[in-house]
Amino acid sequence: MQDAAPTPEQILEARNAVDGAVIRTPVLSLKQAALVERVGNAASLTMKLELFQHAGSFKARGNLLGIRRLTPEERTAGVIAASGGNHALAVSWAAARQNVRATLVMPKATDPLRVDGCKSAGAEVILVDDIAAAFDEMNRLAEARGLTVMHPFEGTHMTLGAATLGAEIIEDLPHLDCMIVAVGGGGLIGGVAAAIRQVKPDCTVIGVEPVGADSLSRSFEKGEAVRIGKVDTIADSLGSPAALPFSFSVAKQYVTEIVRIEDRLMVDAMILMRDALKLVAEPACAAALAAATGPLRDQLTGKNVCVLACGSNIGAQRYNMLLDGR
Template sequence: MLQIPATHPSLDQIRDAQTALRGRVIRTPVLSLNQAPIAQLLDNAASVSMKLELFQHAGSFKARGNLLGLDRLDTDERAAGVIAASGGNHALAVSWAANSQGVRAKLIMPKATDPIRVKGCKRLGAEVHLVENIAAAFDEMNRIAAEDGSTVMHPFEGGHMTLGAATLGAEILEDLPDIDCMIVAVGGGGLISGVSSAIRQAKPDCEIIGVEPIGADSLSRSFEDGEPVRIGKVDTIADSLGSPAALPYSFSVARKFVNRMVRIEDHLMVDAMILMRDTLKIMAEPACAAALAAATGPLREALAGKNVCILACGSNIGPERFRALLAGR
């Protein structure tokens, strides 16, 4: 059985995880933006590429870690099923991974969740319960798990989620060996902890920059305080990046390998969503556009002369939600 790291994933563990996932996840493409109109906004950079992980199963990078998490369940745990609280891409990824392995899945989702995500989970066979908000979703998840023994699938905290994201980082480095700078959107920290551990261990001089909305900056504040912190309120349009807290495992890995964090305002994500729609014909949710928003905004001058990769981490957004966000710009 694949070894799940207790600390940061080693390069051997990452290679083993790639082997375990081979043929089960999509090796998503890297798109050169050097000839695209976006390049005009990043004309200081030596080269600009985008890793299109939104084309992954279930629409996001989270498919990788959830498959690894399900792989480690024993027979009794599989029989009891899995449960998760999420209004974002994690819910779809848990539904997809559980469906692929014949495991029962329950999802506790806020009533305000984009209907396309709720329908997607149900279509994949998950049992969906809608509650008032994400805090209530976690409470209900914990209550049900205690009653029926289902295994909780956390959206970002755990060695399997970081290891799954590390396979994504390894792919990026295989396709872009000359990369100087990697820009990654941050929700809870599972994605950037994995991507940074894979890239920095193999290429220590590559700069890893995390991007958070100003209204959901738990990892930025944690870096500043030197320990995981909980923020008082989440206030951002990027619901997939709306973690109210950093947690010990993903924080410790990210702190070891991430060079720095930047904060962006919501309107920059909307601008990047429009840019991706108009130039790449991609309908991106705010989280998917966050790394590009930082690259074309506060990081633009800092990218001069660098070979840059922007991670489009995932996107599950319905047309009504997309239009509403653009209309509120």
């Protein structure tokens, strides 16, 4: 694994590799009256609609790159991942597209929509008690069956996949002053930030983490990748218990700052996206907008801002439960 952040040349190569295979997702100017009042005095506010990507999230990009890089022997054996979130669906999609067998180890509490989506793509799904057990079983099966592990964020292919997204954003929004991105493990924001700030260094890139899953915030404070122990947030797609060295190093180089938000702000933003934009968003998808309309509101005055709707895979039962429980 390389130690340095992806270069513009590597990002261009990655874009060429996924061209025609992933969707160049649209950007939406948020001029609706229901949003104008909430975003304060930002000069403009735009949303990158990556929830319209294949498999419902940005993770399709990096997983497609990762599976394309497999050796013939690795392709024959297949891949495996542990995930209860969008990563599982993206691995299933990317593997099916390239005729590679995928095994997903998922917690029993995973949203049924995600489990069914993986199975529909042809993946083998194994349900275990929780996410810790999922990683243990993933490692056991990888060793026993000779499978290649597809990590949800730590790896050059995942960072480069995210960088292809960042490159689209800065092409579509050349006057961008501030990009706001939800943070899980750090692969997404690192790749997006590297792509944007190597083209426009004065553009700030701000990460958004749940208070109960703030491994990258703590890592920034300590100056090294750390593990936090307990994860406690409704945003399961952002619930990484640890930052890891490569993705942390890229994020540290290019991310301007990280803010923490309470879960209730994500629920408020989910409602705002439903009512003003007619979009069904999971908590992680709403996190960037939650920060823009919450703790970052005054900081964005006079700036051209983009928030990333990073992906959304949520069933009606869980969606209604979250909104009814606010």
